[in-house]
Amino acid sequence: MSLVHILLNTLYLLMQLFTGVIGVYQILTSLFGVWHRKRPITFHPQKRFAVIIPAHNEERVIGPLVDSLMDQDYPRRLVDIHVIADHCTDHTREVAERHGALVHVRHHEENRGKGYAIEWMLERLWEGPVQYDAVVMVDADNLVARDFLRRMNQRLCEGHKVIQGYLGVKNPFDTWVSVSMAISYWFSNRMWQNARQNLGLSCSLGGTGLCIDVGLLREMGWGATGLTEDLEFGVRCVERGILPIWDHDAKVYDEKPTTILASARQRLRWMQGHFHCARQHMWPLIKAGIRERNFAKIDAGIYLFQPMRFLILFLTSLMMLLQITPHTTPLSHVTSLLPTQFWVGVNVFLYLQMPLALLLERVNWRAYFGLIILPFFLWTWGPVVLQAYFTKGNRKWAHTIHKRAIRLDQLRSR
Known part of the structure; x- marks a missing residue:
């Protein structure tokens, strides 16, 4: 031979x-x-939330999102909505303010991207007069179910530090690409995220619909400024022995690309960030999991593998x-x-x-x-x-253009 x-x-x-x-x-x-069994809400509203929305030229979709947050089944006095108008050249700021959000304008020629914008916003929150219990991160194209903050309050009161909400799709039937993405997410939510929650393992963070305890954020620092900032932060949590949990009933709805080219660009960014994160954290997680007999760390390492x-x-x-x-x-x-x-x-x-x-x-x-x-x-x-x-060495953020200004009441009727 x-x-x-x-x-x-x-x-x-x-x-x-x-x-x-x-x-x-x-x-x-x-x-x-x-x-899966829907968990009842037993705690009264008590946690104060800062909702952070990174936005780059999102004038078409930011209004319905802010409205869905304003309409939460949660005391208005315990919620502040902070929109980061990050290098915007459209009317994102004006639209967000008109719908009732607090808008923070950001310009930084070198540190561009969602991770840097979040880090910048958190520093402003720490220096501000308001003391928050938790930070919720939502993408500008999302819609948020009315009981989302009630369920995050429940999980925080139970003692959890990092909670990932259900990632739904608001435009599943636009094209064959969006329905394919939607099926992938429905599968992932149920057979991956919910499965790991039932097994007591760490869920993977999805970049939106994410709630983090302020004490943990101050202790760890954000530090997630790569192309997949959610993956970076989640991995660092697992390394510290803090397992992000999955709440299958706290739902946010995301807009998915409708063309194969736009979808490929988005997935390419995800995978570039994934490879970069794996290079830094995969083997330390697996080794620590074997040494500590901690299967949650081994599972997180396998996910990076x-x-x-x-x-x-x-x-x-x-x-x-x-x-x-x-x-x-x-x-x-x-x-x-x-x-x-x-x-x-x-x-x-x-x-x-x-x-x-x-x-x-x-x-x-x-x-x-x-x-x-x-x-x-x-x-x-x-x-x-x-x-x-x-191309895993690429660190340049690629913006996904969003177009569908769907409202939450329209979503319920679809």
Whole structure:
């Protein structure tokens, strides 16, 4: 056997081992996402919130978001809404002020991006006269359910320090791209985040719908200024033994890209930030988890090890296709570590989780038609991750343009 075939054989064996272990791990953990019981609210409103909204040219969507925060089922005196007009060249400031928010104008030619804007805003809050109990971070294109702050107050009163709310989608049926993204989020919310909450593991922070205890923020500092500031902060919390928790009933709704190009740009930024964070924190987390026998840290390290949970589907599908490739290809001489039946079974279980998640989440019947085109969207993760790996040194923030000025009452009627 030639050296080329030996190298190809070794690489293929490692790919099979890695993909097989990760695929089975995902199947086993996701089983714990099936169960969910809505938790009652027992604590009266007592925590004071500073809601931070980083905004760059968001005049089209900032108004409905502020309105949804003003309409919270929570005492108005305990909530301040702070909009960061970050390098805006449109009417974001005027629109936000007209809807009742406190607007802070920021200009900094070097430190651009959401993470820097949040850090700047937190410094202003610490120097201000108002003493807050917690900070809530919401993206400018979001809508927030009326009981969101009530549920964050509940979790804070129970003693939790970092809470991630449910990440819904406000425009799931705009295009095949947005419905594919929506299915991915419904799956992630139920079979990944909710599963880890039931297992007592750390959830992953989603960059919006996030609540953090002020005492912890002052102690740790924000320090998350990369392309995926949410991932950075969450990993640092786990390293300190503080597990971010998931609240499946505290919902925010996000606008998803409607074109494959816009979606690819957004996902490329996510993956560039993911690789950068993994390089710094993956091995320390795994080593600490093994040393301390702390499975939550090991699980967080595994999450950093695999670039994206939906990439699992891409990899397992690829392995199955390679396994059944005709023998006339260059792969005819490589060794199959795991039989074809294993890859077929793993793929069946992984793909069946998608309709199961839709069923459990009771989503609109139109979403099931999106399952037909979902495999095509999932396969686009491969090129995105590959490009992100070779451009992981990029630290330039890429803004996602938002267009849909949907109101919360319109969302309920969809």
